[in-house]
Amino acid sequence: xxxxxxxxxxxxxxxxxxxxxxxxxxDINPYLFQHIAYPPDEEDDNDEEAQNLKEVLxxxxxxx
Numbered sequence: 001x002x003x004x005x006x007x008x009x010x011x012x013x014x015x016x017x018x019x020x021x022x023x024x025x026x027d028i029n030p031y032l033f034q035h036i037a038y039p040p041d042e043e044d045d046n047d048e049e050a051q052n053l054k055e056v057l058x059x060x061x062x063x064x
Contacts, residue, residue, distance in 0.1 A: 007064060015063050019056050028053070 020028070035050040036057070 012064075015060055019059050019063075022059075023052070023056060025056070 029046075029049070032046060032050045032053045035044075035046050036054050039050075
């Protein structure tokens, strides 16, 4: 049976850093996380960027 590896804060930060660097993200608007967690009822200017961020987060989760 496989044992679970508890990820450290440093390891998690490294994964995030690598994935954001992969897509050349600069500053990340914290609102985008809220946009993903609580999608607005209507389309707004942040939809495309939020979708791009969501793709990064999917890759991060896949690495965990």
